[in-house]
Amino acid sequence: xxxxxxxxxxxxxxxxxxxxxxxxxxxxxxxxxxxxxxxxxxxxxxxxxxxxxxxxxxxxxxxxxxxxxxxxxxxxxxxxxxxxxxxxxxxxxxxxxxxxxxxxxxxxxxxxxxxxxxxxxxxxxxxxxxxxxxxxxxxxxxxxxxxxxxxxxxxxxxxxxxxxxxxxxxxxxxxxxxxxxxxxxxxxxxxxxxxxxxxxxxxxxxxxxxxxxxxxxxxxxxxxxxxxxxxxxxxxxxxxxxxxxxxxxxxxxxxxxxxxxxxxxxxxxxxxxxxxxxxxxxxxxxxx
Amino acid sequence: xxxxxxxxxxxxxxxxxxxxxxxxxxxxxxxxxxxxxxxxxxxxxxxxxxxxxxxxxxxxxxxxxxxxxxxxxxxxxxxxxxxxxxxxxxxxxxxxxxxxxxxxxxxxxxxxxxxxxxxxxxxxxxxxxxxxxxxxxxxxxxxxxxxxxxxxxxxxxxxxxxxxxxxxxxxxxxxxxxxxxxxxxxxxxxxxxxxxxxxxxxxxxxxxxxxxxxxxxxxxxxxxxxxxxxxxxxxxxxxxxxxxxxxxxxxxxxxxxxxxxxxxxxxxxxxxxxxxxxxxxxxxxxxxxxxxxxxxxxxxxxxxxxxxxxxxxxxxxxxxxxxxxxxxxxxxxxxxxxxx
Numbered sequence: 001x002x003x004x005x006x007x008x009x010x011x012x013x014x015x016x017x018x019x020x021x022x023x024x025x026x027x028x029x030x031x032x033x034x035x036x037x038x039x040x041x042x043x044x045x046x047x048x049x050x051x052x053x054x055x056x057x058x059x060x061x062x063x064x065x066x067x068x069x070x071x072x073x074x075x076x077x078x079x080x081x082x083x084x085x086x087x088x089x090x091x092x093x094x095x096x097x098x099x100x101x102x103x104x105x106x107x108x109x110x111x112x113x114x115x116x117x118x119x120x121x122x123x124x125x126x127x128x129x130x131x132x133x134x135x136x137x138x139x140x141x142x143x144x145x146x147x148x149x150x151x152x153x154x155x156x157x158x159x160x161x162x163x164x165x166x167x168x169x170x171x172x173x174x175x176x177x178x179x180x181x182x183x184x185x186x187x188x189x190x191x192x193x194x195x196x197x198x199x200x201x202x203x204x205x206x207x208x209x210x211x212x213x214x215x216x217x218x219x220x221x222x223x224x225x226x227x228x229x230x231x232x233x234x235x236x237x238x239x240x241x242x243x244x245x246x247x248x249x250x251x252x253x254x255x256x257x258x259x260x261x262x263x264x265x266x267x268x269x270x271x272x273x274x275x276x277x278x279x280x281x282x283x284x285x286x287x288x
Numbered sequence: 289x290x291x292x293x294x295x296x297x298x299x300x301x302x303x304x305x306x307x308x309x310x311x312x313x314x315x316x317x318x319x320x321x322x323x324x325x326x327x328x329x330x331x332x333x334x335x336x337x338x339x340x341x342x343x344x345x346x347x348x349x350x351x352x353x354x355x356x357x358x359x360x361x362x363x364x365x366x367x368x369x370x371x372x373x374x375x376x377x378x379x380x381x382x383x384x385x386x387x388x389x390x391x392x393x394x395x396x397x398x399x400x401x402x403x404x405x406x407x408x409x410x411x412x413x414x415x416x417x418x419x420x421x422x423x424x425x426x427x428x429x430x431x432x433x434x435x436x437x438x439x440x441x442x443x444x445x446x447x448x449x450x451x452x453x454x455x456x457x458x459x460x461x462x463x464x465x466x467x468x469x470x471x472x473x474x475x476x477x478x479x480x481x482x483x484x485x486x487x488x489x490x491x492x493x494x495x496x497x498x499x500x501x502x503x504x505x506x507x508x509x510x511x512x513x514x515x516x517x518x519x520x521x522x523x524x525x526x527x528x529x530x531x532x533x534x535x536x537x538x539x540x541x542x543x544x545x546x547x548x549x550x551x552x553x554x555x556x557x558x559x560x561x562x563x564x565x566x567x568x569x570x571x572x573x574x575x576x577x578x579x580x581x582x583x584x585x586x587x588x589x590x591x592x593x594x595x596x597x598x599x600x601x602x603x604x605x606x607x608x609x610x611x612x613x614x615x616x617x618x619x620x621x622x623x624x625x626x627x628x
Binding site: 030038083086087091092095096099100101102103104105106107108111218220221224225232259260261262263265266269270274 | 364366409410413414416417421422424425426428429430432433436437440441442551552555556558559562592594595597598599600601602605606609
C-alpha cells in the first residue's frame with residue numbers, strides 16, 4: 001500500500017514537472033505583457049517534431065532535445081517580433097491573434113508532417129529497482145531533466161540580471177521602464193525563454209508519448225489550469241500548481257477513476273477560483 | 289492604467305457616436321434583412337440535396353455564432369466553450385431520448401435547463417474577476433475536459449466512436465420536420481430565434497448594461513450594474529442557445545461524436561465572430577458565410593481551409609478589429625457623410 005502510494009506520487013511529480021515547464025512560459029508571458037498565449041502549446045508540438053526528426057537523423061535524443069529547445073526559443077522570439085509586439089496593450093487582440101496562430105501552425109504541421117502519430121525510441125529503456133520500488137528509467141530521466149530545468153529557470157530568475165529585470169517587469173512594466181529596464185528586449189526574451197522551455201518539454205513529451213500535429217492542446221490546457229491555479233503571473237505559484245496538478249491526476253486516476261483523469265485539475269481550479277482567487281500563494285495579480 | 293481607462297472611454301464614446309449615426313438610417317438594415325431572407329429561401333426553392341444540406345449546416349453554425357455574439361460581442365467576454373456546449377447539447381438531448389425515452393421536442397427544454405446550470409457553474413467562478421482573461425482560460429480548459437470525458441465514458445456516450453441518432457423530430461401539425469427540408473426549416477427557425485433574442489437583448493436594459501460592462505467594468509459597477517451577474521447571465525444565455533443548436537445538429541447529422549467539442553471548432557467560432565464583426569447584428573452571419581460558406585463553395589481541402597482561416601483571424605485582429613460588418617458600416621456611414 002505504502003509502495004503503491006510512493007509509486008503513484010513519483011508518477012505525479014514526473015507529470016507535474018512537465019506541466020510546470022509549459023505553464024511557466026504561459027504565466028510569465030501573461031505577467032509581463034498581459035497576453036494569454038494560446039499558441040504556446042504549438043511550441044510544445046513543434047519542439048516534439050524537431051526532436052523526433054533530429055533524433056531519427058542523428059540517432060541522438062540529446063542532440064534532438066537541445067536543438068528543439070534552441071529552435072523553439074528562436075520561434076518564440078520571432079512570434080513576438082512578427083505578431084505579439086503589435087498587440088501590446090490590447091489583451092483581446094493578443095488572445096485572438098494567438099488563436100489564429102494555433103490554426104496556422106497546427107494545420108501547416110498537419111500538412112507538412114502528415115497527421116499520423118510518430119513514435120520515438122526513448123534514450124534509455126527498461127526499468128531499475130530503487131529499494132523495493134521499480135521505476136521506469138525513461139520516466140525517471142524525464143523527472144530529473146524537467147525538475148532540473150524548472151530549478152534552473154528559478155535560479156535564472158533569482159540570480160541573473162535579466163531574471164531580475166523580468167521580475168521587476170512582472171511587478172510593474174512602467175516602473176521597470178523608469179529605472180532603465182529595456183522593456184522591449186525583456187518582453188522578447190521572455191517569449192524566447194518561455195518558448196525554449198516549451199520546446200524542451202516537447203522533446204520530453206516525444207520521448208514518452210506519440211508525436212502528432214494536434215498534441216499541443218493537452219499541455220496547453222494543463223498549462224492554463226496551472227497558470228490560473230498558481231495565480232496568473234506568479235512563477236512559484238505555477239511551479240507548485242504544476243506539481244499539485246500532477247499529483248492530483250495520478251492519485252485521482254489511481255484511486256478514484258481513471259476515465260475522469262483530466263477532470264481533477266479542473267475541479268481543483270474551480271474550487272481555487274472560488275476560495276483562493278489570487279492563486280495558491282496569493283501571489284498572482286488580484287483582479288487581473 | 290489611467291491611460292487605458294481614458295482610452296477605453298474615448299473608444300466607448302466613439303462607438304456610441306457611431307451607433308447614433310447608424311440609427312439615423314434604417315436602409316442598410318432593411319437591405320441586410322432582405323439579403324438574409326433571400327439567402328434563406330434558396331434551399332427551399334432550389335431542389336438540390338447538397339444545397340439543402342449546406343443551408344442547414346450554415347444556419348446552425350450561424351446560430352452558434354449569433355449566440356456567441358451575445359457574450360463576446362455585447363458583454364466583451366471571451367468564451368471559448370461554444371463548441372463544447374454545442375456538443376453537450378447534442379449528447380444531452382440524444383441521451384434523454386435514448387435512456388429516458390423522451391420525445392425530441394420534450395428533450396429540448398431539459399437540455400436547455402441542464403446547459404444553463406452547467407454554464408452558470410463554470411462561468412461564475414471565472415467571471416468574478418475583472419477582465420475576460422480568466423473566462424478565456426477556463427472555458428478553453430472546460431471544453432477540452434468535456435471532450436475527453438465524453439470520449440472516456442464509453443458505456444454512457446459510446447466513447448470516441450460517437451453515437452448514432454436514429455430518431456427524427458417527426459411530424460408536427462402536418463409538417464414533417466424529419467425530412468431534409470423539414471430539418472432545414474427547423475434550423476432556419478432556430479437561427480431566426482437566436483437573431484431575435486440577440487436583437488431583443490441589444491435593445492433592452494439588460495443589453496445596454498452589457499455594453500457598459502464591455503466598455504468599462506469599473507464604470508459599470510459604479511453605475512449600479514451587477515457586473516458579475518450580467519456577465520454570467522450573458523454567458524449562460526449564449527451557452528444554452530449553442531446547446532440547443534447542438535441538439536438540432538444531432539438529429540440533422542444523425543451522428544454525434546466527441547470531436548464536435550474540439551477546441552479548434554470553438555476557436556473557429558470565435559474566428560467567425562472576429563471576422564464578421566463582434567457586437568454587430570450582421571457580423572455573425574457575415575462571418576459564418578465567409579468562414580464556412582466560401583471554402584465550401586471553393587472546395588478547399590479541410591486542412592488548408594483551417595490554415596486560411598487562421599491567417600484571416602490573425603490579419604483581421606491586427607488590422608480590422610471591428611470585422612467585416614464594421615468595415616461595411618464604415619464604408620456606408622463614411623460615404624453618407626461625404627454625400628451630406
